[in-house]
Each structure stands twice: as C-alpha cells, then as structure tokens.
Amino acid sequence: MADAITKTLRAGLPDRYLTPDDIATLFSVPLETVYAWRKKRTGPPGFRIGKHVRYDPAKVRAWTESLTEHSAA
Numbered sequence: 197m198a199d200a201i202t203k204t205l206r207a208g209l210p211d212r213y214l215t216p217d218d219i220a221t222l223f224s225v226p227l228e229t230v231y232a233w234r235k236k237r238t239g240p241p242g243f244r245i246g247k248h249v250r251y252d253p254a255k256v257r258a259w260t261e262s263l264t265e266h267s268a269a
Contacts, residue, residue: 209253209256209257210253212253213251213253214250214251214253215248215249215250215251216234216251218251219239219240219251219256222256240256240259240260241255241259
C-alpha cells in the first residue's frame with residue numbers, strides 16, 4: 197500500500213481522497229490510532245461516504261500545519 201501512496205504523491209499528499217489506511221501509512225501510526233483520533237476528534241477531519249471514512253488531502257495538510265504551528269509556539 198505504501199508504494200501506491202508514494203507513486204501518487206503530489207506536493208506531499210496523494211491527489212485523491214485518503215482512506216484511514218492511507219492516514220496510518222502517511223503518519224506511520226497503527227490504524228487503531230487513526231480510528232482513536234477520529235473518535236476523540238483530535239486527528240485530521242474526515243467525512244463519511246456511506247459507511248466509508250475519507251480524508252481531504254488539503255484538510256490533512258492544514259491539520260498537520262496546525263500541529264507544527266502549535267508545537268513552535
């Protein structure tokens with residue numbers, strides 16, 4: 197799966213909506229962590245399409261930038 201993500205990278209993130217597996221791979225965390233972030237509303241904002249959770253790459257980037265800004269302060 198990581199190879200698929202790497203091949204589609206553009207400006208740091210794939211040019212498509214991301215899955216929870218993609219998020220886990222991108223941040224090198226267990227899939228369970230991604231689901232815990234969603235449940236606690238502490239991770240990148242996701243949305244549902246039917247029973248599937250997806251993440252907008254732009255919002256994932258914004259979430260990551262907010263973490264780095266918060267860490268620098």
